[in-house]
Amino acid sequence: MGRFVIRRILQMVPVFIGTTLIVYFLVTQMGGDPIQNLYGEKPVPDNIRATLTAQYHLDDPFFVRYWYYFSGLLQGDFGESIAQGRPIAELLVEAWPETLKVAGVAFVFELVIGVVAGVLAGMRRGSFIDNLVLVSTLTVIAIPIFVLGNVGQTFLGQEWGLFPVAGTDDGFISYLLPGMVLGSVSLAYIARLARASVAENLRADYIRTAKAKGLPKSRVIGIHVLRNSLIPVVTYLGADLGSLMGGAIVTEGIFNIPGVGFQLFSSLNVEDGPAVVGFVSLLVLVYLITALVVDMLYAVLDPRIRYE
């Protein structure tokens, strides 16, 4: 197990370098003029332009800039935002908790409801509840998330006043609706995965054995079926956590939550390259770490899976 984890972490290093290199390349190709954006329509004084260009290494060749960025990253320095003139680490510290709260609500929401709906549907294939789950999940998958967000905001927030409309002033409640919107599509996928997996496992030999042994139904379903059916769900959840963070860009925009997605999008709008790279790098890191955690979870769920 220990060797496996070390090997996986070593494998993560080149992937992280490759991914950040691509992001850095894309961002440096963005064109635009971040310094001009600081001044709006007014002309930029030459001395200020020269100072800022030197400070942010804007004139250096691509690989030199990447090297500055990467060596800084290794020392825990994410660089400095051009547009806001503040360390990106500071921006990250402000934005992360917001995104984590939204993603956390989404995660719990999709996990609990998705698994329950999936298991209920899988246990009674062809029943009313099965068809209900199939049709409703398909519909949710087909509706784009921004339509869901807007409609939810208008009706649940504005018209009926069940949830705060936008912003984060109301504490925990203000993250509920954005979280549910963000998690809705994944919820549908999880329900379908769990359903297929449960339906397949119910026919397995060990379930018949468990029933034949006279085990109570709750134990057969709760331990034998569920534990074996959760592996595809866990795999999906791992890959999904990364997309929840990245996908928050739409939800955070609609509900006006100053999280990572929100910050990222406003940084893009003013061509603030360093900030964009900083935010994306951290997202990539989160993605890689969740992939590792998922791989280790397999062994917990299914002792038959061993890491040599």
Place this chain on the structure above:
Amino acid sequence: MSNTTKSPEEAFAEGMAGTVVPDVSSKQDKTRSLAQDALRDLIRRPMFIVSGILIVAILIIASFPTLFTSVDPLACDLKHSMEGPSGSAWFGYNFQGCDVYSQTIYGTRNSIIVGVLTTIFSLIIGGLVGVLGGFFGKWTDALLSFVTNVFFGLPLLLAAIVILNNFRDEKGMRNAGVMAVVLTLSVVGWMSMARVMRGAVMQVKQADYVAAARSLGASTSRMMFRHVLPNSITPLIVVATISLGAVIGAEATLSFLGIGIRPPAISWGVMISEAQGRISQGLHPLLFPSGMLTITVLAFIMLGDAVRDAFDPKLR
């Protein structure tokens, strides 16, 4: 990827790889290959029929919008602004006073073009990477898997936004054409296809008929394209059908963020993006394009589901 665990795509591909047995039977005996079985099975499925009819209808709308409306989608008259559905304008008018029905019809083409072309391109990229990696193994596979993992690390939406941000018009405004959106979404969307293909190829490669072809002296390219590829492509087709719907949704999301296709070009995403700020004044400019988008995505996902079920030997 680790050696000990399989990604869901690979596990899925292994389950389905090799299900299309080469059709060696002559016409006289009545044995059918699994592909023929699956086809016979498919045309009896209500889900396949419904989604097939929907998709054909959508394709006709996309190809010949003038068959369905004679109203110019860009002939807008502010005096009709936000008027509800009526006999003369079935879906009502939007804020600019444009006919929502006509716009929805004309918007179909861009959405479908993006969906179909992106899927074809990512099918080619992902399929090629998957076949080469799965077939040759060793360092080829290591290298291609590495590249796949690097791209997997990029969050799809973010990468697409960063790339499309570079497409500007003369005034410096973001304005990506349809082809820019297609290429961007293909570049950031081929990875799961590569993984599915790789898993399928690795399994088919070990089949007896491949060994037989090899011992008969077949060349590498012949083995790859005549034996391995036809037998491992089914899972790829299934994933492609399902992802086609997702791509159409992604295009709409990009337009919504103001980064993909921009007005005056029309797509459902552009329409929804314009309508969403004024939901409180009227729901119809949002409702109809969203409805069409949802139906289209739904149709492709249902088609993919039906094809997968028909080809999955476990469910027989």
